[in-house]
Amino acid sequence: MKFTIFNKIEDELLKGRICVKEVRLNDFLTRELDGRGVVDTNWNVLLGEFFEDPKKNIRNKGALNEIRTTDAYLRMEIAVSHEAIFQKDVRKLCDKGVNNLLGWLKAAAAVKAGVHNLTKNALDAALEEVRRQTTEAPVILEGLYESVYNARWSHVVELPDDDKTKTGTGMEVREGKPEQSWTYKKVGGILERMTMWSNPVQHLPG
Incomplete structure (x- = not known):
């Protein structure tokens, strides 16, 4: 992804990925865990809902504990958590008129302090990448060798x-x-x- 000062905040934080919390629970269990924990009543349950209370949807304690120890579960749990943080902060920043990296650069300290450190660090890193690309960009003069x-x-x-x-x-x-x-x-x-x-x-x- 090319970094520019006009990149949208949402694009920088979510990187155009699918909304993982809207993935269906049984689809995740089938694809990542060979169907362990799949229950017919859970076909319409989304991961965002599942991670709020895993015991509600997988009542077999042994199966749930086994699922929780897998790398796939841990990765998805982190992804859902980060996504929720980013989406919440995107709404906060948009309400303050901060829609792109330029807005983040100019934002008051109080606005930046109002978001999660994950969000702040991600946007600061994106700004630093813009500065690096600008500094290293070659001088191109139209019509000259x-x-x-x-x-x-x-x-x-x-x-x-x-x-x-x-x-x-x-x-x-x-x-x-x-x-x-x-x-x-x-x-x-x-x-x-x-x-x-x-x-x-x-x-x-x-």
Whole structure:
């Protein structure tokens, strides 16, 4: 899921999952526990109702204790509990006008203090992820190649006669732009622009 400052509070907390408390008890027992504890009278019982009072729907004490020790039961019990907390806090925040992460960012301390720590931690983590994605996002300039955007300037200069014999080239590349883009020499009574060694050269990253 992509994090943005305009993501809805409900989407951040529930992550688009099905409402687990509205799963039917017998469907859960059949799928996760091979049908242990299934009773014909429980086909319309939802998990939200079941976890409020498990003994009401599974009266066989031995079967209930066995079910309660399974990982599937414990995971679902936690999921139903967290979902109930999130849904309650979503309603609280919406009543305060906090509908998305931007609203949570701007919310008063009293508003944030009014929700469960699970909710607060989840929304704070989502905000931190938005900040991280924003900080790490590359700079994209429309219509420009990255190599051109990151290019640096250098320029070629002609060396004095003494240095020509040392380098064997008569010129060298120096970083940065030249003090002036052209050099001039006097030809007769006029100044003629030199176009050879003083042209700036733009180096592109390799």
